[in-house]
Amino acid sequence: AQSVTQLDSHVSVSEGTPVLLRCNYSSSYSPSLFWYVQHPNKGLQLLLKYTSAATLVKGINGFEAEFKKSETSFHLTKPSAHMSDAAEYFCVVSDSFSNTGKLIFGQGTTLQVKP
Amino acid sequence: NAGVMQNPRHLVRRRGQEARLRCSPMKGHSHVYWYRQLPEEGLKFMVYLQKENIIDESGMPKERFSAEFPKEGPSILRIQQVVRGDSAAYFCASSPREGAEAYEQYFGPGTRLTVT
Numbered sequence: 320a321q322s323v324t325q326l327d328s329h330v331s332v333s334e335g336t337p338v339l340l341r342c343n344y345s346s347s348y349s350p351s352l353f354w355y356v357q358h359p360n361k362g363l364q365l366l367l368k369y370t371s372a373a374t375l376v377k378g379i380n381g382f383e384a385e386f387k388k389s390e391t392s393f394h395l396t397k398p399s400a401h402m403s404d405a406a407e408y409f410c411v412v413s414d415s416f417s418n419t420g421k422l423i424f425g426q427g428t429t430l431q432v433k434p
Numbered sequence: 435n436a437g438v439m440q441n442p443r444h445l446v447r448r449r450g451q452e453a454r455l456r457c458s459p460m461k462g463h464s465h466v467y468w469y470r471q472l473p474e475e476g477l478k479f480m481v482y483l484q485k486e487n488i489i490d491e492s493g494m495p496k497e498r499f500s501a502e503f504p505k506e507g508p509s510i511l512r513i514q515q516v517v518r519g520d521s522a523a524y525f526c527a528s529s530p531r532e533g534a535e536a537y538e539q540y541f542g543p544g545t546r547l548t549v550t
Binding site: 361420421422425 | 467476477525529539543546
């Protein structure tokens with residue numbers, strides 16, 4: 320079975336400092352991995368995706384993630400946090416076993432950005 | 435190109451009533467997914483539909499919940515005889531399932547259901 324585990328439920332950083340949101344995945348197949356962001360009472364926005372191309376993936380708003388097969392990790396980073404980055408972030412794997420494309424979500428990490 | 439549309443955005447129902455949630459996918463997308471987000475939890479897959487077909491309903495509760503995606507019109511998620519535990523945000527996502535964006539799903543703003 321495929322799954323993702325987000326290692327931190329809450330992360331707090333100061334504005335202008337780096338952001339690291341950690342995610343480990345479990346998959347018997349070559350996974351398709353995503354990071355989505357959800358601002359309060361809003362829908363989900365795709366930040367970036369990995370689908371077996373380059374292991375370092377660049378997304379929107381300065382975010383990037385690196386796929387590390389040896390560590391089964393797909394951590395999300397940003398060099399400098401902005402106040403508008405405060406939101407809920409979800410690491411997601413596509414269910415390639417069933418081939419339906421349904422998404423399996425992690426529990427989410429709440430990012431707090433302090434001024 | 436309009437995004438995924440869901441309505442209503444907020445829905446209040448009393449216990450025992452029916453709830454109907456609507457989702458219009460992005461133009462050109464014929465694949466729709468429904469997810470449920472319970473308070474303080476991540477999203478959980480409910481059902482995957484193509485036009486006129488339910489492909490995967492493995493995440494749907496066995497009773498009271500049904501979904502459809504007719505040839506014309508939006509996809510509908512229907513909850514009969516709602517209970518307080520159905521209170522959640524329900525998100526719809528659409529996908530082309532082909533081409534460069536085959537693996538991407540585009541989410542609507544969600545319907546927040548409150549059962550009183």
